[in-house]
Amino acid sequence: SQTIHQWPATLVQPVGSPLSLECTVEGTSNPNLYWYRQAAGRGLQLLFYSVGIGQISSEVPQNLSASRPQDRQFILSSKKLLLSDSGFYLCAWSGLSEAFFGQGTRLTVV
Amino acid sequence: AQSVTQPDIHITVSEGASLELRCNYSYGATPYLFWYVQSPGQGLQLLLKYFSGDTLVQGIKGFEAEFKRSQSSFNLRKPSVHWSDAAEYFCAVVLSGNTPLVFGKGTRLSVIA
Incomplete structure (x- = not known):
């Protein structure tokens, strides 16, 4: 069965520090992969999606x-975090039948 | 522009009452349609989906949704809400295999006794 792993679950980082969030998928090949950010009152904002290796939109x-x-x-990165980067980040993969989500990373930039 | 709209930001219903959450889309063609639920601090769980065929689809947890092409809508319903249904609900669409899954801004459901 398909599973998606996302880590870490929570992260507190100072402003200006780098970021690396990792997401891996099992049980499928050539999935469409996504990074979403969820901020209060703004729903799920699509940040990046990828239809193949090295292909990022x-x-x-x-x-x-x-x-x-x-x-x-699928890796989400930043060279220097801003306060406004705080939020809940979700990785997902999809075929046409549905999308599967990781458990999310709560990022707090201080 | 292509978009997904959930017009209700927050809905409060009494336990045992019926529920309808609205979703409208604006696409040139009929997309594939989904409803997801998110409990606080968690990822998203698929409730149901519509690809084609019968326009009334049944999902998990007693939810159903009806696709209405003429109204570009895919509203989620439940005849009797339980306190455990309190969560955030997201409508989502995808147009084709290599286009991204796009979400509405969500509707937060509160359930009162």
Whole structure:
């Protein structure tokens, strides 16, 4: 069965520090992968999606970047975090039948 | 522009009452449609989905949704709400295999005794 792993679950980072959130998928090949951010009152904002290795589409210009070094690995990064980067980050993969979500990372930038 | 709209930010219902959460989409073609539920601090769980065929779809936890092409809507319903249904509900659409899954902004459901 398909599973998705996302870590860490919570993270507190100082302003200006780097960020790396990792997401891996099991049980499927060549999935579409997504990073979403959820802020209070703003729903799920699509940040990046990828249809294959090295193929990244950015939906929102911002302080973050994403990479897909392997078929089932999707990484969200930042070189220097801003206070506004705080939020709940969700990784997901999808075929047409549905999307599967990780448990999320609560990022607090202080 | 393509979009998904959930017009109700927050809904409060009494336990045992019926529920309808609204979702409208704006796409040139009929997309694939989904409803997800999110409990606080958790990921998202799929409630139901519509691809084609019968426009009334049944999901988990006693939920159902009806696709109405003429209204570009996919409203979620439950005949009798339980306190455990209190959560955030998201409508989502995808147009094709290589387009991203797009979510509405969510509706927060509160259930009172």
